Amino acid sequence: MKNKALITAVILGVAVLAATLIRGGTASAKISPAKAVAQPKDWIISGPGRVEPYSEDIKLGAELSGKLKRVSVEEGDTVAAGQMLAELENSDYRAQVESAEAEVAQKEAELRKVINGARREERREALASVQEAEAVMNNARTEAERRQQLYAAGVVSREEADQYAKQYEVAKAQYQQKVQSHALVDADAREEDRSMARANLESAKARLDAARALLAKTYVRSPIDGTVLRKHHRGGESVSNGSTTPDPIFTIGDTHTLRVRVDVDETDVSKLVLGEKAYVTADAYGQQKFRGHVVRIGQELGRKNVRTDEPTEHVDTKILETLIQLDKSVELPVGLRVDSYILKESEPGN
Secondary structure, X not given: OHHHHHHHHHHHHHHHHHHHHHHHHXXXXXXXXXXXXXXXXXXXXXXXXXXXXXXXXXXXXXXXXEEEEEEOOOOOOEEOOOOEEEEEOOHHHHHHHHHXXXXXXXXXXXXXXXXXXXXXXXXXXXHHHHHHHHHHHHHHHHHHHHHHHHHHOOOOOHHHHHHHHHHHHHHHHHHHHHHHHHHHHHOOOOHHHHHHHHHHHHHHHHHHHHHHHHHHOOEEEOOOOEEEEEEOOOOOOEEOOOOOOOOOOEEEEOOOOEEEEEEEEHHHHHHOOOOOEEEEEOHHHOOXXXXXXXXXXXXOOEEOOOOOOOOOOOOOOEEEEEEEXXXXXXXXXXXXXXXXXXXXXXXXXX
């Protein structure tokens, strides 16, 4: 009896186990397809990236070395193209401009004098001198002729007659000199004089332009409409202009639209296509996705720009820089590190 009861119990256990397995298998078969649909693989390329302005980061410095007289903006301020952001100490450059302006005014006056010639008063004075010399000459001629007649009559000596004749010759020479002086005053300026005066004026204007250009370099102006991302110097600090050691005063960027510079691994470069949809995520924003599309694909492979700080990361991996432009509604901090995904198709429900 005991053996029969034991056998019966074993058979029942086997039957229950078989039924459980059959039901479990059926349930698994029903659940698996659901899991596959819930977690689709919607991306074909992924890589780390950083958020940057539409214009990229623009570092502004002074073209001249010197001390900052004032800095007019703060970080986060919106600026317009051409707006003055900072000014160097420039009193010496202002003095150079004023000196050059005075020189130009002087050369302009000299040119007008050459073109216009002598004043009316000077012309009248020269003419009066001619008339006076003419009168003296005529009087000297009359006296010389009268003395010649008296000498012929034996009234005066030959020496006296010759003396008056010489006085007439002197008066005649002085008259001719006055005539020439009047002609010089009354005549138009020579072409070479006008050309020289114009050349002197143009040279003075060139020096004025150079002085103004130096003064303009003491002002730091924004090249674009954008936002001040970083302020590196403050008023009173010295800045230097060197090609080997940049010394920016500001970093600005056009943030009306954001972009993400992505490091795409060299094994994925063949999959890149302009215009492909993409999205990025960041640890600070959880699972939120910020959408955009590919707007630029690099032309040369290089080293990684974005580090993930993972101990196993390969820093010598070759990558191709790719730009994703985010939708205009996206607002993220510039410089934020993100994970980027380029899609092969739109996600379900989009």
